[in-house]
Amino acid sequence: MRLAIRHETLYRYTSPLAYTIQQLRLTPRVESHQHLLSWHIDTSGQRHAFADAFGNLCHMLTITGKHDVVRIVVAGEVDITPLDRGRLLENGALSPLVFTVTTRLTEPSEHIRAFAAQHLRGNSSSDLLQLAEAICGAVMYQSGATGVTTTANDALQLGQGVCQDHAHLFIACCHTRCIPTRYVSGYIDSGSTGHAESHAWVDVWVEENDFTGWVSIDVTHAGYASDAHCRLAVARDYDSAAPVSGVRRGGGEESLDVSVKVVPMLSQ
Incomplete structure (x- = not known):
């Protein structure tokens, strides 16, 4: 089955942040029954790709300077046997x-x-x-x-x-x-x-x-x-597999909106 996926995570803050660092586990794993056809991550700030201790594809996201919104969007297509x-x-x-x-x-x-x-x-x-x-x-x-x-x-x-x-x-x-x-x-x-x-x-x-x-x-x-x-x-659990986790400096109160859409498509 081919799946078209779009996942948006939006954090809003009541006062400006000085610094945000997030670990993203938002890229599908490379496995023999699962093939990544296309995948894109859209964020502000800087991203550094790495593999964690369990072999997951991760990115470290760092945003510096005053900001009151953190928006993370991933989208793409995956073919799954x-x-x-x-x-x-x-x-x-x-x-x-x-x-x-x-x-x-x-x-x-x-x-x-x-x-x-x-x-x-x-x-x-x-x-x-x-x-x-x-x-x-x-x-x-x-x-x-x-x-x-x-x-x-x-x-x-x-x-x-x-x-x-x-x-x-x-x-x-x-x-x-x-x-x-x-x-x-x-x-x-x-x-x-x-x-x-x-x-x-x-x-x-x-x-x-x-x-x-x-x-x-x-x-x-x-x-x-x-x-x-x-x-x-x-x-081992949610904490070590969380799609998004991290820390921030400043920001006051936080609100979170998450939107996920998964649509099956005909395989080519």
Whole structure:
């Protein structure tokens, strides 16, 4: 599937900023099933491209001088080949064990350990899909119910959340069994689901008779990731895969507007 994507992030401030530095993970990953046809980043200031510790394509954005608006626009087209049962063709340069390390957002609480003991029967693909279904039943999708600082345990206790909460809870459950699992940020052709076109899901390491490697699972939809999913970054959690993160000097109060549009196109 070919996806045309446009993502605009607009920060406004009540008083002028003296300095802004942002780390952008807004360029689709280079992977064998995902081909970048065109991609453009539009910002003010200076940008420096680099790869982070997880192999994600990043830019460091620096804006100096007085400013009260920071506008970041990315747009382009990506061609994505369907995955066979979510199976990725590359294992990556890092050991899967890197993704057994817990974080503040994915620390398994006693509540999570009990949930995982009930719903995570094994580490086959079918077992992991059943875990995703259980998470969808326990944490209803509710836009605005949680924020970027919400932990997996917070979401489970609240019983509401969004895609990043589903991903964090899935990761936390897998950590109780030392199953390598990584957070994925990206975009989705949401179709009629009504879910945001900025999306989060997981890759989980499986060892089956006919396959050993990463399987990509969309926890929110309790199914395998497909050619409707465009991958931006992989990491241990939202904090280390965030599309935009950084610091500023000055600015007073901040307001944020985000607009994402993903449109499927006919492949050439």
